[in-house]
Amino acid sequence: MVGVMIEEEDQVMVAPTNFSMVEEGIYRSSFPQPSNFAFLKTLNLRSIIYLCPEPYSQQNLEFLRSHNIRLFQFGIEGKTDLSVSAVKDTILEAVKVLIDVRNHPVLIHCNRGKHRTGCIVGCLRKLQNWCLSSVFEEYERFAGAKSRITDLRFLETFNVLSLRQCLNSIIYQYLGHASRKARLLYKDENLLKPQLTSV
Numbered sequence: 001m002v003g004v005m006i007e008e009e010d011q012v013m014v015a016p017t018n019f020s021m022v023e024e025g026i027y028r029s030s031f032p033q034p035s036n037f038a039f040l041k042t043l044n045l046r047s048i049i050y051l052c053p054e055p056y057s058q059q060n061l062e063f064l065r066s067h068n069i070r071l072f073q074f075g076i077e078g079k080t081d082l083s084v085s086a087v088k089d090t091i092l093e094a095v096k097v098l099i100d101v102r103n104h105p106v107l108i109h110c111n112r113g114k115h116r117t118g119c120i121v122g123c124l125r126k127l128q129n130w131c132l133s134s135v136f137e138e139y140e141r142f143a144g145a146k147s148r149i150t151d152l153r154f155l156e157t158f159n160v161l162s163l164r165q166c167l168n169s170i171i172y173q174y175l176g177h178a179s180r181k182a183r184l185l186y187k188d189e190n191l192l193k194p195q196l197t198s199v
Helices: 034-042 058-066 084-099 115-127 132-146 149-158 162-168
Strands: 005-008 010-013 019-023 028-029 047-050 070-073 108-109 182-185 195-198
Touching: 010 034, 019 115, 028 115, 034 058, 034 108, 047 058, 047 084, 084 115, 108 115, 115 132, 115 149, 132 149
Parallel strands: 028 108, 047 070, 047 108
Antiparallel strands: 005 010, 019 028, 182 195
16 A cells, blocks of 8 residues: 555566555556656556646656556545535546546546545445445545545445446446456447446
8 A cells, every 4th residue: 555666677666655456457546756657657557547636747747648548637626525516526527437447457546645536436436335334444544544524424425326327338347257357348338238248
């Protein structure tokens, strides 16, 4: 979680603060620094979900361009009341990008990888039918003493129904066994019924 370092043939790779794997192909962290680029390269990222309103740094943009990584920015202000309708809509859009396997492997981050990132991951966990106490426990593990009661209230009241409906129009990956993963694949994205195939 914090301070992950990997040594590979005379090169030390440092993970961003608060780095963790959420699910296969989904990672979370704080804002990556140039010292983290070698580590991020090993993840073979396809996308980054950035949750802050500030522009992405030029150095980070160059890293993304050079590795063909797509940036999705959802400008959520820090210490924002997440129950505000416009903010809820923004979070919903970010979670839709997160659950679309065409964007995987994906890294979600805000500045410190605690509150905004924790709320997006919490929404995913609710979609995965985690019990609320486990959602809260994971959020608090990363937020630490700075856990926000407003974030926990948001997670408690977050309605996953709209996300479940969204799954009919995107590709969603289910956990499989070994290298043969079960996935829902759509012949036509407008088609309402998915077909279960094995890849």
